[in-house]
Amino acid sequence: MIKNKQSRNLINYLMVFFLLISGPVLAAAPAAGTVIKNQATATYKDSSGIEQTTTSNLVETLIQQVGAFALEQSQSRYGIADQVTSFPHILTNTGNGDDSFTLGASDNTGDTFDFDSINIYPDANQDGVADSNTPITTTGVLAAGESFYFVVSAKVPLTALDGNTGEFDVTGTSEFDPTLQTIINTDEVIVSDKAVITVTKSISANSGEAGTGPYTVTLTYGNQSTSDATDVTLIDELPVGMTYVDGSAEWSLTGSAVVLTDANPGDAQGVGTDTVVYCAYDTSCTNIEDQVTAVIAQVISGDSGTISFQVELDSDIDAQTLLNTGEFSYNNGSVVIADQETNTVPLEVISTPGVVANGSDTINTEGAEEPVNQATGTLGSTVAFDNIIWNRGNSTDTFDISVDEVASTFPAGTTFTLYQSDGFTPLLDTDNSSVADTGPLGAGEFYNVVLKAKLPMTGSSVGDNSGLGFDVTKTATSTTDPSITSSVTDHLVEITGSGVDITNVAAIGGAGVKGEGIGPETTAQTQLVFAPGESGVFQLYINNISDVADSFDLSYSKDDPFAKGSLPAGWGVSFHVDAGATDCSVLGPVVSNTSIIAPNTSKLICAQVSVAAGTAFDGNAVSIYFKAESPLTGVSDIKHDAVYLTADHRLILEPDHHAQVEPGGTQTYVHNLHNPGNTTFTDITLAATDTLSAEGWTTKLYEDTDGDGVLSSADQPVGTYTLAPGETQIIFAKVFAPSSAPLGATNLTGITASGSTDAGGSTPVVVTVSAQDMTYVAKSNMTIAKRQGPDANCDGAVDSGFSFSFDTFQAGPNTCVLYQLTATNQSAGLAVNVRIDDSIPEFTTHFTNGGTLPVITVGTITTQPPEGDTGMVAGNAGNVIAGDAVSLTFGVRVE
Structure with a gap:
């Protein structure tokens, strides 16, 4: 190199540059045939608010070859007449692919002499001396960046004089792209008759x-x-x-x-x-x-x-x-x-390759800041490790990155993905080696390769692996020399389970929140109060307290320890989504799972509790436990709430009757004393009064001792009774008309029942109910009795083992019930224009058994609704003689 040189002869270049820009950094032109790969990522939040990442397809761009070269340099040297003067030159292929170059040398005009000869010779050992006496005209194939050294020898003619100058041009031309401008160096020989060194x-x-x-x-x-x-x-x-x-x-x-x-x-x-x-x-x-x-x-x-x-x-x-x-x-x-x-x-x-993979972006030695640690990862979450790949060699190198999944101690189901330093763009294979790599790294440079471990959702993976944690090794391999490698270990200390916490009133941290923390709690956090036959709604906030999205199965129990699905008799629980009011005032569809809840957010679930009418009152709150459990990880929480049933103290005495009686005759009425509430009535007494008692009318009350629904000699006078919730006592009221009773006389019999019950207060509650029977004197006396029988298969006949009776029985949905109405003329005279009327009861529709029902033993059916409809059923029996009876039978289908 020349010391203190103020100027140099001009070096001519023809260069085509490719500029690959990544931020402010300019990279060298890629070699011809290089495939530039690119893959995009999109990050978004789904409808559940969970962040998701998706990758695009891979696009590739093939770099075409572009020719370019440099030829150096123009020179001026002293020469001697009749001797050869040599000029060293260098042609460098600055294109991005292999190329050959044509060399030429030609004498210039306008100088003081022409050379005897001008020849080009190779200088393979770069010593400035021609390697042989065989002239050349081409460089041969040069790789991108390769230089060709050659010497141009020009013989000065014998006639040249001191001070004469001669010039010739040295040219280079690309054979790959002949359209490139030819580069010219101009060499000059100054003839001297003095010493020439x-x-x-x-x-x-x-x-x-x-x-x-x-x-x-x-x-x-x-x-x-x-x-x-x-x-x-x-x-x-x-x-x-x-x-x-x-x-x-x-x-x-x-x-x-x-x-x-x-x-x-x-x-x-x-x-x-x-x-x-x-x-x-x-x-x-x-x-x-x-x-x-x-x-x-x-x-x-x-x-x-x-x-x-x-x-x-x-x-x-x-x-x-x-x-x-x-x-x-x-x-x-x-x-x-x-x-x-x-x-x-x-x-x-x-080039001497070298590589270090570690966890430091300031220290390039093995083991620095290793292992690369992450303290915790939640089941189903993604844990990222930043690994620094240092180029410790002295030339640009590309390093393949591999992950040893086989030797990894991460739990089965973990997936590993390599990303570029931004943590989002997938790490690609830039050199088509089928292995993802860093891309070219200059000597001394480093690149951050991000390894993301997607943990499985299975609960069995929770823990710290018996104190060992979880390790995976990542190896960087030089593509210049695959024997040069370095590995770095990524270490996860512990995998934690997903988390859930059920609260009332509000989500975790909200105003008035109840039940924070893992349950079940010792005491009920929220208590609903309602009556049997009604329902109440608990507002349950299912809080996902982990860093990964999860869903939770919902269940209930009356017991602790939790017994899924257990409830007191007559109770029911259903889970609903909130229908939009955010307070469970409007219930949405029934669910058994919360659906996905985003990390560290909550979802309102409405738990509706219903209690059957007549459920007994005992004055104590009933505990109910709600559970939310992840079907993936098994993590759960149990919430302790309670329901207090109010007292429903009711007695019913029914029905009211009206009938005829002949003078000196009797009429018997059947009444039901029923406890439809949820408290037990004790000390129930009954009494009867007649409006015409002064004229000799009397009424006696009997119980249905033998339970056949018909007053007989076995039935005893009424006494004092206790009725539990749902129980019924049949009472007969036998009315006596005096023989002196005139036709048209009407007696009203008032029947009262009075009993006491504990409704949760300090003193018992006394309830009195009544019914009324109206009896009038006539020459005829018709009675009517209604009996029923089950027809489970809806074939129009009472099921085997049963008969028409006054008994109560159970009937399931879509089964049938047959009713038989019997009118009896108990008078001594003829009954005329006898008509029997009834209607289809609630929760049922008319059953005609293909047209065979309804049917009347005497007379005709005058009114009936269509099959499956509701309405009146009536029959006209005409005249019924003394002591005879007529029956009307019809059917209904339970909805």
Whole structure:
């Protein structure tokens, strides 16, 4: 390299640049055939508010080849008439693919002479001297970035005179792309009849690894003129990365026995006039301490020699080609010829791959900040590890990244995905090796590869793996030398389960919230109060207290320990979504699972509790437990609430009756004393009064002792009764009309029942109910009785084992019930215009059994609704003689 050179001859370039821009960084043009891959990601929140990531398809762009090259350099040298002057040149393929280049040399016009010959020769060893006498016209194939060294030799004609100049052009043309502009160097020869010195430079090797040496640099000088030259000065400033070896210089005239001193520029070494003053990289070399300087006292005509010294490559130098050009000057016997250059000598610093994978972006040594730790990961969540891949080599390298899933101690079901440093874009295979990689990294650079571990949802994975945690190893492998690898371990200390907490009133942290924390609680957190036959709604907030989305199955129990689905008899529970009012005032569809709840959010569930009418009152709140359990992880919480049933103290005495009686006759009425509430009545007494008692009317009350629904001799007078919830006592009221009773006389019999019950207060509650029977005197006396029978298969006949009776029985949905109405003439005379009427009861529809029902034993059916409808059923029996009866039978279907 030339020291203190103020200007250089122009180097002509033709270069086509590709600019790949990533932020502010500019990267080198990719090689032809390189596939640029790109994959996008989209991050969004789904309808449940859960963040999701999806990747696009992979798109690829194939880089085409573009030709470009550089040719250097134009020069001016001194020459001698009838001798050859040589010019070293370098052609470098700066395109992105292989190319061959055509070389040419042609004499210029407008100068003072034409050359006898101009030939191009290869200089494969880059010593500035032609390798052979065979001219060439092409470089052969050069890879991208490869240089071709050659020498152009031009013979000066014998007739050339001192001071004459001759020029010729050296050209290079791309064979891949002939449309590229031809690059031209122009070389000039200045003819001199004085001393002419030539200097070439060489090095003992063309390549070496960083930190190696020594390598011998040789400067060869010669004087082919007929005159002597004096003060021949050789200068060499070494490039950065190359270090001079102290005490290594030799001069060919003194031989290896004499080591030239690096210091004291005034110290001449040699014999007589053959001396050299040598100074190299020493502080004593005033103004020239950073170079090699050798001043040879004289070089006589026809003489030649060498100055050599050794260099070493610095250990921290990046892979590159170091270029070194020497400079020389001399006195030609008349003037000083200055600023002459040698050929350029390359020394390639060989690539030495190296890699370190660790957890530090400031320290590039093995084990730094390893293992890469994450404290916890929730089941189903994604845990990210930042791994730093350092290029410890001295050249650009790409590192394949592999994950050892086989040796991983993460739980089965864990999936691993590699991402670029942004943590979102998938890590791609940039060099088509079928393995994801870092992309090109310059020497000393690092890249953050993000490994994401998607943990399974299974609850069996929870814990710290017996204190060992969970490990996975990631390995970076040099693509320059696959034997160069480095591994880093990613460590997860513990996997935690998902979490759920059921609260009342509000979500966790809300105003008035009840039941925070893991249950079940010792005491009920919320208590509803309602009566049997009614329902109430608990507002349950299902809080997902983990960092991963989850859903939770819903269940209930009356017991602790929890017994799924257990409830007191007559109770029911159903879970509903809130229908939009956010207070469960309007219930949505029934659910058994919450559906997905986003991390650290909650969902309102409405738990409706219903209690059947008649459920017994005991004055105590009934506990009910609600459970939310993840079907994936098994994590759960139980909430303790309660229901207090109010007292429903009711007695019913029914129905009211009206009938006829003959003077001196009797009429019997059937009444039901029923407890439809949820409290027990005790000390129930009954009494009857008649409005015509003064005229001799009397009423006696009997119980249905034998339970057949018909007053008989077995039935005893009424006494004192206790009725539990749902129980009924049949009472007969037998009315006696005096023989003196006139036709048309009407007696009203009032029947009362009175009993006491405990309704949860400090004193019992007394309830009195009544019914009324109206009896009038007539010559005829018709009675009507209604009996029923089950018809489960709806075939129009009472089921086997049953008969029409007054008994109560159970009937399921979509089964049938048959009713039989019997009217009896209990008088001694004829009953005329006898009509029987009834209606289809609630929760049933008319059943006709294909048209065979309804039916009447005497007379005709006058009114009936269609099959499946509701309404009146009536029959006209006409006249019924004394003691006869007529029956009407119809059917209904239970909804």
